Amino acid sequence: MSFRKKLMENNRRWAKEMKDEDPEFFTRLAKGQKPEILWIGCSDARVSAPDFVGLQPGELFVHRNIANVVYHTDLNCQSVLEYAVEALKVRYIVVCGHYNCGGIRHALENTEFGIIDNWLKEVKDVYQAHRDELRLIENMPARLNRLAELNVRHQALNVCRTSIVQKAWASGRELSVHAWIYDVNDGLVHDLKYSFRDPYSVEPVYRYHVTEQHDLEHTQ
Numbered sequence: 553m554s555f556r557k558k559l560m561e562n563n564r565r566w567a568k569e570m571k572d573e574d575p576e577f578f579t580r581l582a583k584g585q586k587p588e589i590l591w592i593g594c595s596d597a598r599v600s601a602p603d604f605v606g607l608q609p610g611e612l613f614v615h616r617n618i619a620n621v622v623y624h625t626d627l628n629c630q631s632v633l634e635y636a637v638e639a640l641k642v643r644y645i646v647v648c649g650h651y652n653c654g655g656i657r658h659a660l661e662n663t664e665f666g667i668i669d670n671w672l673k674e675v676k677d678v679y680q681a682h683r684d685e686l687r688l689i690e691n692m693p694a695r696l697n698r699l700a701e702l703n704v705r706h707q708a709l710n711v712c713r714t715s716i717v718q719k720a721w722a723s724g725r726e727l728s729v730h731a732w733i734y735d736v737n738d739g740l741v742h743d744l745k746y747s748f749r750d751p752y753s754v755e756p757v758y759r760y761h762v763t764e765q766h767d768l769e770h771t772q
């Protein structure tokens with residue numbers, strides 16, 4: 553069977569099953585989206601978020617790229633973030649990396665492949681910042697998985713360092729940013745326990761609405 557025939561048949565069957573289960577499902581979706589969660593994940597074909605967190609179409613606003621990197625100069629990522637926060641008014645942002653990530657592995661291979669080498673520079677920066685810890689992990693797959701975790705935390709902080717998220721916090725919006733990781737070996741998602749809910753989550757130099765002085769007052 554050709555891939556076109558297979559995918560079309562799958563689609564017709566899926567649409568029928570959805571409608572049989574909930575006759576108003578598509579009527580409701582057609583009126584618009586109101587997701588509460590923005591999901592930033594890896595492009596890896598094994599990492600399809602709505603499937604492994606059990607959500608339906610309409611419940612997750614999604615941005616994916618190789619190694620789930622959040623660049624402030626990435627027009628695509630920043631547009632998704634701004635639209636999610638300002639127009640859709642999501643309440644949660646999840647940055648979810650995964651173990652056995654090819655992007656993370658490639659970042660440490662010292663090989664030249666093309667544009668992706670430049671894309672993964674941010675992951676190399678994360679390695680460089682944590683190289684003392686990472687070099688102590690002799691098992692290479694374990695070292696890469698730890699780098700994947702550190703990268704998720706770094707990218708979640710990058711979300712918090714944007715003017716977009718900080719403007720939402722300054723306006724009193726309830727918005728939290730979380731770092732999770734998905735294990736392709738068993739299908740389980742793990743909360744890395746890094747949750748950011750206010751501008752005090754980020755270092756003073758990255759803040760736009762509160763200064764270091766405010767920080768001192770906040771912690772006293």
Ligand SMILES: [Zn+2]
Nearest residue numbers: 594596653654
């Ligand atoms: Zn990946």
